[in-house]
Amino acid sequence: MSFVTGAAMRSLEEAAFRRGVSAESLMDRAGEGIARRLLDHFPQPGRAVAYIGKGNNGGDALVALRYLREAGWQIALKAAYPETEWGVLPRRKRRELVEELPNALPEGSGPLLLLDGLLGIGARGTLREPLARLAEEMAWLRDSHGAVVAAMDLPSGIDADSGEGRGVVADLTITVGVAKLGLSTPAGIASAGRILLVPLGDLPPPEGSALELFGPDAFPGLLSPRPHDFHKGDSGRIGLLAGSPGMTGAAVLAATAALRAGAGLVTLHVEPEFLPSLAAPMPPEVMVKVSPTPVTDAFSAGHDALVIGPGIANMSKTGQADLLARLAKPHPPAVLDADGLNFLATAGKTALLDSRHLITPHPGEFRRLAPDLAEKDRLAAAVAFVTRHPCTLLLKGARTLVAAPGEATRFNPTGHAGMASGGQGDVLSGVAGAFLAQGMKPCDAASLAAWLCGRAAERALAKGPVTTASDTLDELGGAMRDWQERRR
């Protein structure tokens, strides 16, 4: 599913009108879709307040409010202008709610949800009064009352194309039809929170976009249920080069993640002197193979995929040299992470990267691999990197991008700031490795792994605002279900 400018969105809308589709039917379906997304996120009813301006963005909020009320929510309305100044459609949607709505916070329990319907793609320039005051009220309720802000289409006040502009900071942005380009920029990402899409059949996304919003609607079938006659041999064997004394956790997290993501067999290859520290904490399902040449063994054991890098900073110099030599020869597809990437960068061997390699750098590791690209815009830098080195690049950061030669770059919407902690990358490389071992295309393996880890971390928010890598691991199975149910 691509990203479009505000003008391109208007063109799609105009094309729909020419085919006889009415603006009202688009709004009805937009509002219903928004409510469905919200009800998936908040299965228990709570309190919802719609904050609206006079345009159609407020109409979306009013339709969504009606569905929330039907689902048992207490509702209220904060309108910036008297109803006589609203557009035709929002006025009609207000009447469909029938009775007078309170304009104070509803009493009761459950989540407090603020529907931000002040401005959508009609926003021009800095948010003006009286909308600015309502945006401040939402921010205050979010900070002091734990309110969750859900933006209709766009966080109010940001520019649909650039994402620039100060306005509402949302926890969720439910964008309608096609995702707006401004949601993908650093400024937009800082305002939007989790992006969810309500696709509308009458507003089909244009073909050939350079950036795609990744998710189960756009990529169905990536994680189909296993056939009934599936067996261990079908689910892939992984060779893991991970962990060293003091960094055993990285190996445990990567191995466990690979197993949870469905790998049939995970083998950890270690040097004899690392065995005492690495063997004990490993899950019982993991095979541990000891040899003076673990790199050679991992590359020649007939694995379906390799995961190389988590916690291997202390790998022997011989091991490092062996690794660089092996990467140049024929070998199975491989995830390269963390110190695996640092070895490449330090040795000046980044040019070894090719289509067999799925690399997962965070911004610091990326800078070491390509110092000249690090200051560029992330999307441009990612595309330039895979043009230079034809591998699959999963570039971590606020929001993860997955770029590969000949593919539209993918934008991963899942995850949250509370997962910024050690070990998350190890989990991600294990999950991506499992999908590679099952024969998935590297860019699909990378995107799906990023989506699932982010979604698992979102599920873990039920425990509290900070999510450890172990929390993410615990929720991976649930995230896989969420993908299959296509509701997120």
Ligand SMILES: NC(=O)C1=CN([C@@H]2O[C@H](COP(=O)(O)OP(=O)(O)OC[C@H]3O[C@@H](n4cnc5c(N)ncnc54)[C@H](OP(=O)(O)O)[C@@H]3O)[C@@H](O)[C@H]2O)[C@@H](O)CC1
């Ligand atoms: N496209 C689609 O297919 C679909 C679109 N749909 C929905 O409609 C939304 C677009 O609705 P829209 O066109 O009515 O514009 P909207 O964002 O509500 O704002 C317009 C008002 O904002 C005002 N205003 C502008 N800047 C301002 C500022 N800085 N500070 C203060 N005020 C400012 C401006 O006032 P003016 O400057 O004219 O006085 C005008 O009155 C879209 O985002 C989506 O949610 C769905 O329902 C169905 C499918």
Ligand SMILES: [K+]
């Ligand atoms: K909005």
